Amino acid sequence: MSGVLILGAGGHAKVIADILSCQGVPVIGFLDDNTAIWGATRLGLPILGGIATWREHLPGGLILGIGDIIARQAVVERLGPQAYDLWCTAVHPRATVANSVRLGRGVAVMAGAVVNPDTSLGDHSVINTGATVDHDCIIGEYAHIGPGAHLAGGIRIGQGAFIGIGANVAPWLTLGAGAIVGAGSAVIGDVPARVVVKGVPAHQ
Numbered sequence: 650m651s652g653v654l655i656l657g658a659g660g661h662a663k664v665i666a667d668i669l670s671c672q673g674v675p676v677i678g679f680l681d682d683n684t685a686i687w688g689a690t691r692l693g694l695p696i697l698g699g700i701a702t703w704r705e706h707l708p709g710g711l712i713l714g715i716g717d718i719i720a721r722q723a724v725v726e727r728l729g730p731q732a733y734d735l736w737c738t739a740v741h742p743r744a745t746v747a748n749s750v751r752l753g754r755g756v757a758v759m760a761g762a763v764v765n766p767d768t769s770l771g772d773h774s775v776i777n778t779g780a781t782v783d784h785d786c787i788i789g790e791y792a793h794i795g796p797g798a799h800l801a802g803g804i805r806i807g808q809g810a811f812i813g814i815g816a817n818v819a820p821w822l823t824l825g826a827g828a829i830v831g832a833g834s835a836v837i838g839d840v841p842a843r844v845v846v847k848g849v850p851a852h853q
């Protein structure tokens with residue numbers, strides 16, 4: 650295939666570039682709307698220009714290199730249906746993903762993550778470094794499971810929800826769309842949509 654373009658050029662983008670390199674996937678470079686970094690390099694790969702130029706580079710694939718959930722969703726919506734078939738996944742070779750896991754478009758699974766059987770990872774979701782997602786979970790589109798977070802079995806994570814670094818979520822709970830769980834929290838009850846919870850046990 651021709652190479653993959655990474656949209657965004659910050660820290661998250663570097664992690665994605667490294668995963669693709671470990672997978673042996675050729676990367677064309679990065680696109681980012683911050684004009685101040687055009688022409689610079691990250692991990693030896695060029696920042697080629699703004700995201701609007703993506704078609705000019707004739708990418709064989711696209712992947713988000715932006716960590717912020719709202720910004721990620723905005724970029725996918727901006728590119729629209731023309732990009733639909735180009736979104737590709739990045740799964741680190743040292744992540745463990747069960748055979749029965751459903752991987753949506755544009756999913757990223759970082760090094761050391763574990764995703765157990767019959768879990769579904771929604772389009773453009775992120776399972777960050779060392780996070781674990783047990784069996785039968787449903788991770789919504791754009792949701793981000795932060796580094797070292799642990800989800801027990803049967804959990805539903807709504808679209809665009811964020812689980813902070815090192816948080817734990819007890820089994821069979823539902824976290825609504827856009828919910829946020831603070832770093833290091835222990836979630837032992839359902840969390841409504843767009844509610845922020847934190848602490849041990851987690852509360853609003």
Ligand SMILES: CC(C)(COP(=O)(O)OP(=O)(O)OC[C@H]1O[C@@H](n2cnc3c(N)ncnc32)[C@H](O)[C@@H]1OP(=O)(O)O)[C@@H](O)C(=O)NCCC(=O)NCCS
Nearest residue numbers: 777795796812813814829830831832833834845846847848
């Ligand atoms: C929960 C969170 C979203 C709240 O952010 P915020 O609204 O800016 O909160 P503030 O920093 O203003 O703190 C508000 C209060 O909540 C407390 N608090 C904040 N985060 C907390 C957490 N993770 N656990 C327990 N208490 C927390 C603060 O101590 C403060 O308490 P106080 O009012 O008694 O002083 C944020 O602190 C957090 O944990 N983000 C996760 C970051 C992360 O994991 N990033 C990974 C990137 S890959």
